[in-house]
Amino acid sequence: MASAQDRTTASSEQTVEDDDLHNRRVDTSGVIVVTAPGVDELDVLAGSTVVEGRELQRELDGQIGEVLAKQPGVSATSFSPGASRPVLRGFDGERVRVLIDGIGAIDASNTSADHAVTVDPLTTERVEILRGPAVLLYGSQAIGGAVNIIDKRIPLRRLNEPFHVDVLAEADTARNLLSGAGSLDVPLGDMFVFHVDGSYRNTDDIEIPGFSVSDALRADLLADAAEEEEEGEFEEADELREAANQEGILPNSYTETWSANTGLTLFAGDSNLGFSFGVYDTLYGVPGRPGAGHHHGEEEGAEEEAGEEEGEERVSIDLRQYRADLRGELDLGDGFFSMLRTRVGYSDYTHTEFEGEEVGTVFDVQGIEARAELVQNTMGNLGGSIGVQYYFRDFEAIGAEAFVQPNRTDQFSVFALQELDLGGVQLEGAARYETVDVDSRTLGIRRDFDLFSGAASLVFEPSGEDGIRFGVTGSRAERAPSGEELFSNGPHIATQQFEIGDPDLQTESAWGAEAFVRGRIGPASLSLSVFKNWFDNYIYLQDTGAEEDDLPVYQFLQADADYFGIEGQITMPLVEQDGFTLLADLRGDYVEAELDDGTNVPRIPPLSLLGALEAQTGPVDARVEVQYFAEQDEIAPFETTTDEFTFVNASLAFTPIRGDNTVRILLKADNIFDVEGRRHSSFTKDFVPLPGRNFKVSVLTSF
Numbered sequence: 001m002a003s004a005q006d007r008t009t010a011s012s013e014q015t016v017e018d019d020d021l022h023n024r025r026v027d028t029s030g031v032i033v034v035t036a037p038g039v040d041e042l043d044v045l046a047g048s049t050v051v052e053g054r055e056l057q058r059e060l061d062g063q064i065g066e067v068l069a070k071q072p073g074v075s076a077t078s079f080s081p082g083a084s085r086p087v088l089r090g091f092d093g094e095r096v097r098v099l100i101d102g103i104g105a106i107d108a109s110n111t112s113a114d115h116a117v118t119v120d121p122l123t124t125e126r127v128e129i130l131r132g133p134a135v136l137l138y139g140s141q142a143i144g145g146a147v148n149i150i151d152k153r154i155p156l157r158r159l160n161e162p163f164h165v166d167v168l169a170e171a172d173t174a175r176n177l178l179s180g181a182g183s184l185d186v187p188l189g190d191m192f193v194f195h196v197d198g199s200y201r202n203t204d205d206i207e208i209p210g211f212s213v214s215d216a217l218r219a220d221l222l223a224d225a226a227e228e229e230e231e232g233e234f235e236e237a238d239e240l241r242e243a244a245n246q247e248g249i250l251p252n253s254y255t256e257t258w259s260a261n262t263g264l265t266l267f268a269g270d271s272n273l274g275f276s277f278g279v280y281d282t283l284y285g286v287p288g289r290p291g292a293g294h295h296h297g298e299e300e301g302a303e304e305e306a307g308e309e310e311g312e313e314r315v316s317i318d319l320r321q322y323r324a325d326l327r328g329e330l331d332l333g334d335g336f337f338s339m340l341r342t343r344v345g346y347s348d349y350t351h352t353e354f355e356g357e358e359v360g361t362v363f364d365v366q367g368i369e370a371r372a373e374l375v376q377n378t379m380g381n382l383g384g385s386i387g388v389q390y391y392f393r394d395f396e397a398i399g400a401e402a403f404v405q406p407n408r409t410d411q412f413s414v415f416a417l418q419e420l421d422l423g424g425v426q427l428e429g430a431a432r433y434e435t436v437d438v439d440s441r442t443l444g445i446r447r448d449f450d451l452f453s454g455a456a457s458l459v460f461e462p463s464g465e466d467g468i469r470f471g472v473t474g475s476r477a478e479r480a481p482s483g484e485e486l487f488s489n490g491p492h493i494a495t496q497q498f499e500i501g502d503p504d505l506q507t508e509s510a511w512g513a514e515a516f517v518r519g520r521i522g523p524a525s526l527s528l529s530v531f532k533n534w535f536d537n538y539i540y541l542q543d544t545g546a547e548e549d550d551l552p553v554y555q556f557l558q559a560d561a562d563y564f565g566i567e568g569q570i571t572m573p574l575v576e577q578d579g580f581t582l583l584a585d586l587r588g589d590y591v592e593a594e595l596d597d598g599t600n601v602p603r604i605p606p607l608s609l610l611g612a613l614e615a616q617t618g619p620v621d622a623r624v625e626v627q628y629f630a631e632q633d634e635i636a637p638f639e640t641t642t643d644e645f646t647f648v649n650a651s652l653a654f655t656p657i658r659g660d661n662t663v664r665i666l667l668k669a670d671n672i673f674d675v676e677g678r679r680h681s682s683f684t685k686d687f688v689p690l691p692g693r694n695f696k697v698s699v700l701t702s703f
Contacts, residue, residue, distance in 0.1 A: 052126040054621065057666055057700055058651050060121055060170065062179075062201055062255055064098065064147060067121050070627065071129055072527070073145075073567035073589045075605040078682040078690070079113040079495075081175070081206055082255040082284025082317070087681045088131060089531065089565050090591035090604045091144025094482050094539075099138060099148040100325070104391070106347035106367040107321060110141070111395075111404065111484045113683050114494040115351065115363075118280045118321040119149050120259040122168060122181035122199040126150040131529070137415050139389070140434050140451050140479040143510060152183060153261040154274040154327045155193035159185055166702045174670075174694035175203035188264075195263040195276070203255045205285075209674045209692040211247045213290055216640050217686045218244045221291050243290030250688065252285035252314045263325075270331035270339075277324050286315040286353075286494045287688050292550075313356030315494050321349040338377040341387075344370040353401075353494050360493045361399035368392050384418035395483055403490035403499050407440040407483035426459040436480040440487050445503050449480035455512075461519075468519040468526070475512040481505040485539055485556045491549050495683060498548040499541070500555040508558075510535045523576075528568035535561040540601060543638040552638075560596035565589065574613075585612040585625075592634065602639060605681045606632035620654040632680040642680040648672045662703045668696040 049071050051059070061067050065076030065084035075087040088096050098105045098117055107118040121127075128148040135142040150156075164185040171178055183197035211218055225240035258281050265274030323345065330340040349365040373387035391411040397404050413434040420427040434451040455475035461467065488501035514531040538561035546553040567589035575582040587610040593601035612625035631644040651668040655661050671677070674693040678685040 048131065049129040050126060051129070054653055054664070054666075056121075056124065056127065057168075057664070057698060058623075058653070058668060060168075060698065062121070062203070062257060064117050064119050064121055064127070064149065068127065068129060068147065070587070070610060072569045072587045073131060073529075073565070074129060075608070075679060075681045077113045078679045078688065079684050080284065080286055080688060081203065081250075081253050081691075082257075082282065082286075083109075083114050083116040085109050085113065085117055086129075086147050087605060088129070088145035088147075089567070089589075090563060090593055090601070090681075092603075092681065094141050094479065094485070095144035097135070097139055097142040097146040099146055100345065101150055101154070101327065101343065102138065102148060103343050103345045103369045103371055104139070104367075106323070106345060106365070106369060106393070107349050108351065108363050108365050108395070110482065111363070112492065112495055112499075114286055114317065114492075116282055116284065116317070116319055118319070118323075118347075118349065120181075120199050120201075120257065120280060122179060122201060123153075123183065123197050123259060123261070124149050124151050137417060137430055137432060139391070139411075139413070140432070140436075140453060140477065141482075143477045143479055143508075151197075151261075152185070152195055152263075153197065153276040153278055154263045154325060155185055155195045155265040157193075158267050159187040159193055162187075164703075166700070168698065168700045170696065170698040172694050172696035174207045174691040177201070177203045177696070191267055193265050193267070195265075196261070198260045199258060201255065201257045205253045206250050206691045207248065207693075208250050208689050209671075209676045210689075211245070212250050212287075212687055212689065213244060213246070214640065214678065214686040215643075217290070224291060240291055246290065250287055252287050252316070253688075255282065255284040257282040257284075265327075271329055273326075273328040275324070275326045277322075279320065279322055281320045283316065283318045286317060287684065288315060289496050289684070289687050292496050313358065315360070316354045317351055317494060318354065319349075319351035321347055323347045332374075334377060336376060336379070337374045339375040341373045341375060342371070344368070353399075355493060359399065361397055361401045361403075364394075364396045364398070366394045381421045382418065383421075384416065386416040387414070389413040389415065393483075401491050401493050403488055403492045404484050404501075405440045405442050405487040405489070407438060407487055409439075409483055410437040411435070424461050426457075426461070428457040428459065430455045434478075434480075438480065438483050438486060440483070440503075443487060443503070445487070447481075447486065447503070449507055451478040451480060451507065453477040468517060468521060471516050471518075473512075473514045473516075475514075476509070477512065478507050478509045480507060481539055481556075488556065491551055496551060497683075498551040498553045500553060502556050502558075505539060505556065505558055506537045508535065508537050508539050510538075524570055524572035526568070526570050528566075528570075530566045531564070533563040535563070538595070538601075540595075542602060542636065545638050561593060561601055562596075563591065563593045563601075565591040579618055581616040583612075583614040583616065585614060586610070600634045600636045600639075602636040603681045603683070604632070604634070605679070606630040606642065606644075619658075620652070622650075622652050624648075624650045629677065629679075640686060642678055642685060643676075645675050645677040647675060647677060663699070663701045666696075666698045666700070668698075670694045670696070 059067050063084035065086045068074045068086050069076045073089050077085045105118055108115045109117045131145040135146045138146050167182045169180045179201035181199035186194045188194050221240050221244035225237040228237040261278030263276030326344040328342040346368045352362045353360040369391045371389045373385050375385045393409045396406040415432040417430040431454040436449040439446040457473040459471040461469045486501050486503050488499040491498050511534045516529040518527045537558045539558055541554050542557050544553045544555050569587045571585050573581050574584050590607045593604050607630040609628045614623040627647045629645055632642040649670045653666045655664055671693050677690040
């Protein structure tokens, strides 16, 4: 959990220092605080953002996708308030890795958009958004980018105080949110630090502006109601009209989440070894598509009426993960290698999808991920690291509607990254070899893949370390299809889709090119990237327009595809005098993606822009922002367009105790004008709008 002394980095090249809340200033030196293993050695990442401190407190939400949704190049799946995964540069699912201190979350959030990410933002210290081709170093699934969450469950630093406590409490109006989190670090002698933390979060069904369904879906529901009435089905007609006219509240959108973690680290000189154990538990409702029946999954011989009655029950997901982690750094001295870094995570994950009180499907995932990296001492102008990584996942879905066959995935990888500094020019390179085995014993199918990926970058820094930097990067990345993409075949109650995989899917590969400029131009901090990806055998989930068991059929298909995008941010002080600073913060991103036949890739976010003014006076900061999302009418077959919308938000952060920066209070108003907004990247956008006007208060104390 972020402490009151943490720093907030608003962009890849802007660091806002928060060590003294009474003397807050902007540092445009171009330093990026990034701790994912390997990232701090190379600049080959053409874009990275660190969110912490005041900004993290301001954007906190129950799911990590919503926390990051205002960052350049980032959207969210927004399936429901209880499940929202990051979308980076238009990529989601298997192309975006969610990491905890450099290794995967090891959950089922990549399986389907309705599955929550097992990370609690309340106990997060910092979030790193890693974009660009070099994130392939963290797995072939990171072809679109990665989100690395740094928490304190394994203590990362020695303590020079008897104990350290962080406490955060929040409440809001649109969700009736009540949440709290606390952590305690205690030194045990000179060599050990003990940690414990916990959190709890509860929300009701969210308040929304207007109708819960989009205009197009509402028109369809009313037309269906008229047809049912003409046929004498008056009860069905009334139900359809009730669904069409639902407004003000999004039914079945509640959440309840708690977590608990403990850890211990041994510090010995420049070496350390730590471990942790934790539990993450969440129960959340899954809003149903109005007018859709769950007339599926009935056992043979069951009566149709019983099946229909069961299908009308509300769907919820009860999820729990037990996780154990180990982290080590071994100082190797002044030889060729300076340090050995190790990272291991084990997860035992289960979630149950309920229809009313009846169990629908149970998902079990057991997995382990391990990573070891040797970091080189810089020899002359050359530095870098080499490493190995292993990942194992055993996936099983149990129940009448288990739409994915049990499967096991084994991955083994070796990687290397090197940097040659030639003064004002840097040459950087990264390579990865990965072997992947995906096996479904129930189907008698085993697929083996050998994957090669690499990236090379040229960075030019004409004015020295504190100036502007230009770079170009080229990459080649390969990804194996996942077990879900290969072996899905059946109804999925939570997404209300009939999903069909293809066991013959081939390796997905992509060439990539990126140009970027980062750094400082006078008083302004700038980050701008333009990228292009050319995919062979691109894997995507497409609505086919067909129905099976009264559900729309979605199928995993392959085709060549092209992605193009641009994203950027500029932050500039407009006024700086007498302890007062007025900052302008401008952000924007745009992505377009087409298959080789000219049709659009599904669920691509539209153009988005954000403009903000932030006044900083030391003990008080005030921020007003306008966030615009354009209409998305470049749609895939059977998709619907998404209307444009604009949110206006404001926040006020202050330290109430003069001369004491250990307490920070944040007052926030989101969507002040109560505007209806829907994310095109969401499967559920036509019946799950974003929250309406929301007032929030949070208190963070650190001592």
